[in-house]
Amino acid sequence: MTAGHPWDGHWKARLYERVRERGYESLTAFAEAHPTASLVKLAAELGEGEIAGVQVFSGLVAEAERSKQLTRLVRGQLVRELAECLPSGWPRVLDDANRFKVAKALGLWTGFTPETHKERVRRVGDALLANPPPAGWRPLSPDDELLQTLLPDEEA
Template sequence: MTEGDWQGNWKARLYERVRERGYASLTAFAEARPTASLIALAEELSGDDLNAVQVFSGLVAEAEQSHQLSRLVRGQLVRELWEGLPDGWPAVLDDSNRFKVAKALGLWSGFTPETHLDRARQAGSALLATPPPPGWRPLGPDDELLRTLLPDEEA
């Protein structure tokens, strides 16, 4: 993140870059890359004048407008799991793996909007109490297990 990221109308810059890549929304752009980190999304959109925080801010705004916050929260968990657990869910939660899982879940919580924080904590606890199969890596926000843990909100 640089000071230049915040210069000028960064929101207009963000959406202009999304449209230049043929997408009608930032959400559509991000969902075409469901396992890419927020940093990777920002880098693809800007090179050096947008950042991950700005991308996530735009995604939250769109999710709020479309009543899709649960989907956004699931999608961010996918991104954090791909980043933090590149080999998928560990077969055994030993000390090393427990830290990797806790880090991924903690980073995810940090990006979870306040309205969904309790549900996210419950989902994280459920994953730890009843771990998914070894190697599990959800491919996107519509993963069956994730939809069970964090169902869509009523519109």
């Protein structure tokens, strides 16, 4: 492997070092400061070619589990996927092209969802397709009112 590869050395230590260098106390705080940035963009911000998006997500899941904020993390990941796949917000019409974009966002979201939340996420995806949000809806944080209604916190 070449020097600077994301999996070289102690990647978790490197990840948290980069987060602290940017003035954040946690990876979650860093990610929440960039709520619509994709995992790849977050990784690039922390070290282009030295941090991978999946490493960022792994760290976010670990922090969310410790703080009992996993549902919030799951909502936040939908915000990221929608921002990436639907930058202009929810489409007015679900024609073939827009249906693909929505399906891509929901599929990526499901793929990044921990097993504990997969069934809830599938139900939310079904609900969004059956009763689409207003055209242009673009959640900007996991605290979006519609997201909290669709996927309320369950952690105690």
